[in-house]
Amino acid sequence: MLLINNVYSGYADSIVLHGISLRVDKNSIVGIIGRNGVGKTTLLKTILGIVKIKMGEIWFEEKLINSLKPYERAELGIGYVPQGRGIFPQLTVAENLLIMDKNVKNRIEEVFTLFPKLKVLMKRKGGSLSGGEQQQLAIARALIKTPKLLILDEPTEGIQPSVVETIVSALYEIKKRGISVLIVEQNLDLLLEIGDYYYFLDSGHVVDEGVINEESYPTMCRLLMV
Numbered sequence: 737m738l739l740i741n742n743v744y745s746g747y748a749d750s751i752v753l754h755g756i757s758l759r760v761d762k763n764s765i766v767g768i769i770g771r772n773g774v775g776k777t778t779l780l781k782t783i784l785g786i787v788k789i790k791m792g793e794i795w796f797e798e799k800l801i802n803s804l805k806p807y808e809r810a811e812l813g814i815g816y817v818p819q820g821r822g823i824f825p826q827l828t829v830a831e832n833l834l835i836m837d838k839n840v841k842n843r844i845e846e847v848f849t850l851f852p853k854l855k856v857l858m859k860r861k862g863g864s865l866s867g868g869e870q871q872q873l874a875i876a877r878a879l880i881k882t883p884k885l886l887i888l889d890e891p892t893e894g895i896q897p898s899v900v901e902t903i904v905s906a907l908y909e910i911k912k913r914g915i916s917v918l919i920v921e922q923n924l925d926l927l928l929e930i931g932d933y934y935y936f937l938d939s940g941h942v943v944d945e946g947v948i949n950e951e952s953y954p955t956m957c958r959l960l961m962v
């Protein structure tokens with residue numbers, strides 16, 4: 737569904753991604769791993785059209801999307817939950833969920849089945865929620881737009897274990913509903929639980945990739961530690 741072929745991108749004259757190729761198949765959860773500053777967020781932003789691609793191709797559902805604007809990519813079905821969540825602190829949970837489109841009211845109940853806590857918090861201001869609650873809100877907001885591919889940037893960063901479990905269960909369910917997931921994640925236990933395939937990035941290159949399972953798990957841990 738998503739195919740990235742030999743992509744170069746970066747900021748002004750500095751190139752961060754040096755010929756990245758990867759794919760996310762339908763009905764799969766793909767993890768991007770790598771140490772700090774290797775280009776993981778830049779890769780996500782390049783897929784979303786926030787960072788301009790310099791060379792290479794990005795295909796989404798058999799359509800070349802290199803020159804599409806971020807909102808056009810969202811309309812095609814690419815949802816995004818940024819690092820830091822990007823929720824509006826002054827708006828209530830309900831307003832945050834409806835901010836993009838008032839016609840999605842009927843989808844809210846469906847999203848509450850994944851994150852029941854949000855239903856209780858409907859009238860609370862986004863800024864008054866805990867980090868874990870904000871993360872659930874950010875994922876719920878992306879899901880309300882019924883994406884085909886959900887892109888998440890370190891959703892469990894700084895979040896307590898019980899909420900990590902809620903996010904893991906939600907990702908399971910999201911996959912069951914036919915939504916593919918591309919996730920930057922340092923929590924390898926989470927990836928082992930739900931991930932299908934990983935790409936390991938170093939200095940803007942994919943230097944290792946493979947199926948995620950008990951056999952590949954020690955390799956993934958070693959790659960992150962070296």
Ligand SMILES: Nc1ncnc2c1ncn2[C@@H]1O[C@H](COP(=O)(O)OP(=O)(O)OP(=O)(O)O)[C@@H](O)[C@H]1O
Nearest residue numbers: 747750752770771772773774775776777778779819
């Ligand atoms: N807006 C920007 N302008 C210029 N350089 C940037 C910008 N954003 C990121 N960079 C640089 O691009 C490189 C890759 O950063 P990126 O945020 O993609 O890495 P990352 O792997 O996501 O790191 P982290 O795990 O710390 O979030 C870094 O050297 C960073 O300093």
